[in-house]
Amino acid sequence: xxxxxxxxxxxxxxMVASLGVTASAATPVAATELAYTGELELxxxxxxxxxxxxxxxxxxxxxxxxxxxxxxxxxxxENVLANAEYKTQIQTLASANDLPDVFLLQGMxxxxxxxxxxxxxxxDTIAASPYYADxxxxxxxxxxxxxxxxxxxxxxxxGTCTVVIYDKAMWKDAGFDAFPAxxxxxxxxxxxxxxxxxDTIAFGNGGQWQANSDFLSTLGxxxxxxxxxxxxxxxxxxxxxxxxxxxxxxxxxxxxxxxTIFNEDFNAVTNEDAREYYISGDAAAFIGGNWDWSxxxxxxxxxxxxxxxxxxxxxxxxxxxxxxxxxSQNIGLGYAVAFNSNLAEDPDKLAxxxxxxxxxxxxAFASYVAENYALGGLTKVADVDLSAFDQQTVDFYNWSxxxxxxxxxxxxxxxxxxxxxxxxDMQSMMNGELDPATxxxxxxxxxxxxx
Amino acid sequence: xxxxxxxKLKKGFLGVFMNLILWIFSLSCIFPIIWMFYSSLKEKxxxxxxxxxxxxxxxxxxxxxxxxxxxxxxxxxIWNSARTTLLSIAMIxxxxxxxxxxxxxxxxxxxxxxxxxxxxxxxxxxxxxxxxIYIVFQKCGISNQxxxxxxxxxxxxxxxxxxxxxxFVKTVPVDxxxxxxxxxxSFSHTLWTIIFPICRPILVTVAIIQVFxxxxxxxxxxxxxxxxxLQTVPLALTQFKGQFASDYPKQMAAxxxxxxxxxxxxxxxxxxxxxxxxxxxxxx
Numbered sequence: 001x002x003x004x005x006x007x008x009x010x011x012x013x014x015m016v017a018s019l020g021v022t023a024s025a026a027t028p029v030a031a032t033e034l035a036y037t038g039e040l041e042l043x044x045x046x047x048x049x050x051x052x053x054x055x056x057x058x059x060x061x062x063x064x065x066x067x068x069x070x071x072x073x074x075x076x077x078e079n080v081l082a083n084a085e086y087k088t089q090i091q092t093l094a095s096a097n098d099l100p101d102v103f104l105l106q107g108m109x110x111x112x113x114x115x116x117x118x119x120x121x122x123x124d125t126i127a128a129s130p131y132y133a134d135x136x137x138x139x140x141x142x143x144x145x146x147x148x149x150x151x152x153x154x155x156x157x158x159g160t161c162t163v164v165i166y167d168k169a170m171w172k173d174a175g176f177d178a179f180p181a182x183x184x185x186x187x188x189x190x191x192x193x194x195x196x197x198x199d200t201i202a203f204g205n206g207g208q209w210q211a212n213s214d215f216l217s218t219l220g221x222x223x224x225x226x227x228x229x230x231x232x233x234x235x236x237x238x239x240x241x242x243x244x245x246x247x248x249x250x251x252x253x254x255x256x257x258x259x260t261i262f263n264e265d266f267n268a269v270t271n272e273d274a275r276e277y278y279i280s281g282d283a284a285a286f287i288g289g290n291w292d293w294s295x296x297x298x299x300x301x302x303x304x305x306x307x308x309x310x311x312x313x314x315x316x317x318x319x320x321x322x323x324x325x326x327x328s329q330n331i332g333l334g335y336a337v338a339f340n341s342n343l344a345e346d347p348d349k350l351a352x353x354x355x356x357x358x359x360x361x362x363x364a365f366a367s368y369v370a371e372n373y374a375l376g377g378l379t380k381v382a383d384v385d386l387s388a389f390d391q392q393t394v395d396f397y398n399w400s401x402x403x404x405x406x407x408x409x410x411x412x413x414x415x416x417x418x419x420x421x422x423x424x425d426m427q428s429m430m431n432g433e434l435d436p437a438t439x440x441x442x443x444x445x446x447x448x449x450x451x
Numbered sequence: 452x453x454x455x456x457x458x459k460l461k462k463g464f465l466g467v468f469m470n471l472i473l474w475i476f477s478l479s480c481i482f483p484i485i486w487m488f489y490s491s492l493k494e495k496x497x498x499x500x501x502x503x504x505x506x507x508x509x510x511x512x513x514x515x516x517x518x519x520x521x522x523x524x525x526x527x528x529i530w531n532s533a534r535t536t537l538l539s540i541a542m543i544x545x546x547x548x549x550x551x552x553x554x555x556x557x558x559x560x561x562x563x564x565x566x567x568x569x570x571x572x573x574x575x576x577x578x579x580x581x582x583x584i585y586i587v588f589q590k591c592g593i594s595n596q597x598x599x600x601x602x603x604x605x606x607x608x609x610x611x612x613x614x615x616x617x618x619f620v621k622t623v624p625v626d627x628x629x630x631x632x633x634x635x636x637s638f639s640h641t642l643w644t645i646i647f648p649i650c651r652p653i654l655v656t657v658a659i660i661q662v663f664x665x666x667x668x669x670x671x672x673x674x675x676x677x678x679x680x681l682q683t684v685p686l687a688l689t690q691f692k693g694q695f696a697s698d699y700p701k702q703m704a705a706x707x708x709x710x711x712x713x714x715x716x717x718x719x720x721x722x723x724x725x726x727x728x729x730x731x732x733x734x735x
Contacts, residue, residue: 043677047690048522049698079677083694085686092674095582098589100677272696276499291695299496 032355036348037073040356041100043093044078045086046156053294055373056156063365067356074352094118102353105152105338107142107412108419114145120339123150125354131362134379142412143336146234152336153361157375159290160400161330161409162218164201164314165278166285167307179285179314181326183255186317190261193284199263202283204274206267208423211430212411214271214289215316216252217330221407222322223248233413235451240422240443249429249436251319256430267427281307287316290375290400297392311392313399328405333378334412337361376401417450418443491704498700513704527680528687529709535600535683536665542601543608543661544654550609551616552646556625566617572610577603581674588675595677603671608664612657619653620646652726659724666713684709 044060051057068076079100081089087106093099094109099118113119126132126140139154166179174192176185190200205211221229224244231238239245256262263269263277271288275296278286286292293313300308318326337357343350359365366379374389374397386394411419422443428434490498492509517523554566584603588594593602623646631641647654669685676682688709691702717724 045694047693048520049691049701050693052698053696054693077677078679080679080690081673081686082689082692084692085673085689089673092582092585096586096589098585272499280500289695295696303496 034071034074034348034352034355036346036352038349039075039077040102040349040352041077041079042356043081043086043090043100043103045081045083045104047080047082050082053298054291055294055369055375056159056377058372059365059369059375059377060156060360062368063360066364067359071352071355076356099340101340101343101349102356103338103340104155104335105143107334107336108414108416110143110151110336111145112415114149114151117341119151120341120343121149121151122153122339123148126150126153129358129362131358131379134363134366134381136376136378136380138406139333139378141408142332142334143338152338153357154333154336154378155361156333156335157290157369157373157377158331158333159375160293161213161289161332162215162287162316163290163293163329163396163399164285164287164316165293165296166312166314167278167281168310168312170198170281170284170310171312174284179312180317183251183261183317183319186261187259189284190259194260198281199277199283200261201263201285201287202274202277203262203266203287204269204271205427205430206270206273208427209411209419210271210288211252211426212419212423213330213409214287216248216426217410218316218328218407219252219319219322220245220248220410221328221330222316222318222324222326223251225324226407229408229410229413232447240440240447241437246436246440247321249426249439251321252426253429253432253436257432267430279304279307290396293396294373297396308392313396315404325405325407327403328407329400330409331400331406332409332412334409414447415450418446421446487703487707491700491707493700495698495700502699513701514708517701517705517708523687523690523705524679524682525684525687525705525708528682528684529712531597531681532666532683532709533712534597535604536662538598539601539604539608539665540658540661542605543612544658546605546609547612547616547657548647548650548654549642551613552620552642552650554613555617555620556628566613569610569613572607573614577607577670581670584671585674594675595681597681599675599681600668600671600683603675604661604665604668608661611660615653615657616650619650623649655723655726662713662716 042064046057046060046064048061051061064076068074079089086104090099090103090106094113094116097118105113105119110119114121126135129135136154136158139158140150143152143154144150164179168178170193171177171179171189174189176189180186180189186200193200203210203215224238224242228238228242228244230236232240256266263274263283266274271292272295274283275286275288275292277283279296279299286296296311297308300311315327315329337360339350339353339357343353361378363379363381366377366381369375369377370381370384371388374384374386374393376397384397386397389397422439425434425439425442429436429439486503489505489509490502491513492511493506494510494512497506497508517525550569554562554569585594588599588602593599627645627649628641631645636645667685668683672683672686676686688702688705691698691705
């Protein structure tokens with residue numbers, strides 16, 4: 001960012017801060033007076049379909065509509081695409097140096113786009129936000145560069161990517177009052193469930209990303225601890241070939257190839273198929289993300305009240321040779337509201353963009369998703385009233401945000417080319433076709449080449 | 452007599468076997484459509500529990516949800532696709548005919564060079580051109596307009612069209628044009644009233660191939676259009692897919708709705724289409 005752009009950013013921030021915010025009765029967003037009138041481009045992936053049952057997307061659309069209503073002089077030109085298509089188009093726009101005014105930045109693009117000067121440094125702007133004190137600082141990590149600069153307001157909801165959902169009654173019959181804390185106990189249970197003709201845990205890795213996001217990120221942390229991954233992000237010396245990470249891969253391969261814990265078709269079916277095994281009672285547990293929990297919750301509540309009442313949640317069991325963070329689960333925000341660096345040339349427009357970013361990540365959004373979905377976002381909500389929710393939702397909220405230790409979601413960082421190679425190799429590894437050392441070496445080669 | 456009977460039996464068995472194979476091939480083509488139809492009558496939960504089974508309680512809920520919600524803008528996307536496809540086809544057919552004819556009949560110095568250059572268009576993967584084309588369109592101010600897609604669709608449709616027409620025109624006797632010239636017919640009159648009707652089978656083939664290509668095209672539409680109101684059908688269909696989950700029955704209902712214009716077109720012109728395909732296969 002040059003001096004002129006930096007000055008514009010500071011001025012725009014000061015303008016927004018000095019105007020103050022006044023709560024509006026008509027809308028949940030703060031009705032800030034904005035000097036800008038005209039068009040503001042916004043690109044995101046919260047389609048109508050995405051928002052149905054997805055608290056983050058629903059909250060995003062709701063607060064966005066309220067912001068538009070509060071600022072009728074600003075025409076928001078929305079370009080809304082489904083997530084996969086969004087990622088393709090935003091990459092093309094970045095390649096052509098034609099990013100929209102405001103868009104959602106994926107964590108793994110932060111470093112490269114910042115280096116190319118495509119996105120605006122928002123460090124000072126974020127620090128000047130009226131909601132700064134309530135921001136969950138840990139969520140900024142994917143959008144920071146090594147020099148500490150921040151390039152986005154983390155957006156949508158931070159839900160877990162690795163949760164074990166289990167049927168308490170089935171596990172009680174197997175001799176466990178709660179879900180086992182170690183894989184050794186799960187293997188004992190697998191012998192019992194095998195005799196019953198049901199799978200112990202249902203898992204679906206048909207899309208390849210599930211093994212990474214919903215399993216390895218947490219399992220790896222149990223072996224390496226968070227410092228190793230931070231070092232990998234910072235290019236500070238950690239390697240995929242480090243012994244601790246290879247041990248995590250080795251354990252993963254053992255669990256999927258040498259035990260009978262998982263459904264045989266885990267590499268062919270997706271998480272959407274695998275969770276049906278759990279719902280239908282063909283599996284005693286399921287491993288997936290918060291989106292799977294929401295689906296299972298809604299389905300069982302409607303179709304099977306007994307099974308719904310027996311729905312329990314747990315962290316990934318601890319491997320015998322792992323010694324770190326046994327109560328951890330990976331959680332975070334993969335996208336942030338970011339600005340085209342050219343926006344600095346128009347301070348009024350920039351002020352409008354800042355206001356928009358602050359509102360769609362601020363208390364209006366956080367309250368909406370907490371009250372309606374028991375989910376959390378960037379802005380913390382004090383004393384969330386969970387009294388309106390059933391026990392399952394309250395338990396899941398506390399498990400996600402209060403009772404567990406958090407770790408990072410691997411593929412929110414680094415580079416998609418690296419994860420693409422690791423995910424493909426991992427699928428082969430889980431079939432027993434590749435050894436963990438080779439998988440690690442290939443990932444390291446991709447890391448050195450692309451990051 | 453006995454040999455004759457054995458021969459008939461063998462022939463009969465062979466006939467049954469061949470028919471069986473054809474039935475299997477036909478069913479493999481038709482079944483996905485049938486599956487899409489009855490799956491669109493299921494709710495998401497029922498579909499996810501059993502993706503192949505018939506619906507126990509068929510419902511039109513997916514159709515009513517799609518058609519009653521303007522946010523899905525399927526009608527607008529069908530109109531956008533139809534307009535872009537029809538205009539593209541008209542231009543591809545007209546330009547392919549003229550260029551193909553000239554390359555086939557008129558001898559000039561760079562004739563073969565030009566022909567090869569056109570054919571090169573079939574060898575270039577469009578994904579490698581997405582970013583450069585986007586930049587050019589953006590600099591020229593012609594991206595994100597209702598006519599934006601016409602240029603790439605026509606450009607990438609022409610090589611195949613020219614290749615087919617050029618080959619077809621070679622099979623048309625030159626005597627026809629010479630006789631017309633002797634009778635006083637002008638070049639353009641001969642071209643449009645004599646050669647064009649003769650080339651109709653191959654032009655129908657070109658049109659058929661390009662209709663499906665333009666209607667289904669995704670990459671250029673994704674990159675060159677930003678306005679939701681300009682989205683074509685393939686782009687509009689992506690909205691039924693979520694980041695972590697998809698509502699497949701609703702997606703299938705939407706696909707069937709958007710397939711309707713193409714199906715109507717196919718049934719309306721099935722005779723010409725089949726004739727055109729056969730002509731293209733034999734003479735192209």
